Amino acid sequence: MAQRMRTENLKAWYGMNQILKGITMDIEKNAITAIIGPSGCGKSTFIRCLNRMHEVNEGTRVEGKVWFEDQDIYAQSIDPVELRSRIGMVFQKPNPFPTMSIFENVAAGLRLHGIRRTSELNDAVEESLQMAGLWNEVKDRLQHPGVSLSGGQQQRLCIARALAVKPEILLMDEPASALDPVSTGHIEDLAIKLKHQVTIVIVTHNLHQAARISDRTAFFLSGDLIEYDNTKDMFISPSDKRTNDYISGRFG
Template sequence: MAKRIDVKDLSVYYGDFKAVEGVSITVEPRSVTAFIGPSGCGKSTLLRTLNRMHEVIPGGRVEGTVMLDDKDLYAPGVDPVSVRRTVGMVFQRPNPFPTMSIYDNVVAGLRLNGLKNRKALDEAAEKSLQGANLWTEVKDRLKKPGASLSGGQQQRLCIARAIAVRPQVLLMDEPCSALDPISTLAIEDLINELKADYTIVIVTHNMQQAARVSDKTAFFNLAATGKPGKLVEVGNTTTIFNNPTQRATEDYISGRFG
């Protein structure tokens, strides 16, 4: 069941450095929201707060709230590992476990969660690979290393691995930046299919990609060099690209800076 995300007055710190300041945004279930903006404006940092991945960096902390439907992800006693099961993540570069087979890559999270039944694992592997549009390409070589696949296939394998544990939200941090145009198109088509079942947030530097895949777009910017990133505006993607309310958004989208 896809979940709604409500971020309220969120600031993110690494030690004394404030990376993101005062962000409030709602991400609707079964939709794709794109985070755009120049490098260093906090897009990926904010994305990582949605499943507490920023906490793997020493000194990472937040002020404000992140709600998943009615659950506060930062409430006392909430286990970050359980949050990451609910909110999956796909990273910039494909990162299949290099020593594992295609099959073992997909079911790794399920095994970590204690699932041992072979039939259930087989069914989950097939379903997840089908969900990632990879099954027909790999069904006859599931025992081959995941690292033997092409870059685009590896990224779809990572998506299959992420959805195998049945998250409600899928975060994607520039998932196509290391891929060729054909592989990028395959991932974009997949994103459009996955939003029927998941809430998806994607960080991208590719304006055309944001326009193609997202329902809503949020533009982030730095107030000044060394200052924290801030949300400038968010709205329907068509509106943000064709009729933004802020001059900075228009300048960024038109290529005047960034």
């Protein structure tokens, strides 16, 4: 499989705390990579480093290299803002823009990138909502506020919003942890469907979710990458004892 991203000895700090202690791993194209591990292991920080979102908070620091295609995204010449339109992100809690309608939420990214033609926007919004599996539910009320939707719908709206700017990679930070089982199912189906178009990296604390949807799984513990393998292999025969302990529920 082709590789899409690669981190090399990636270290990250939050204030004085070192969250990541040197992560080296590849992320494959058109696959779903799941990151699992107990809370506080640095899995969220890791994907926030992949589109340079970690640095928007104060007192944070990143060292090491992250290769995207053949570019180090932490190189001087890279514009983090542009990078983030190529590597999208969906957050733990659905965060549609509260002042905007459903349509405007999806169109927001495009508009602010300077695309103004109505037909173009209409097409893009419909396409993104289709991809997110939300179109049939909201097509008659596109002008309603985005926050009027249910939690699961809001999260899919956020996915549509992220897809609208055509990212090559979609980072998902525990996207279903705040949702009910039915909505979680929707998001999982969606991820599997989307992987043919975008590369997905998903952080989850739900092992079953990782097992169900991901192609590759990485196990993080206290800022270290313990094991990284094909999901099947990892869940059936983990090579590290700590991974085994974790997936058999002995801690975390």
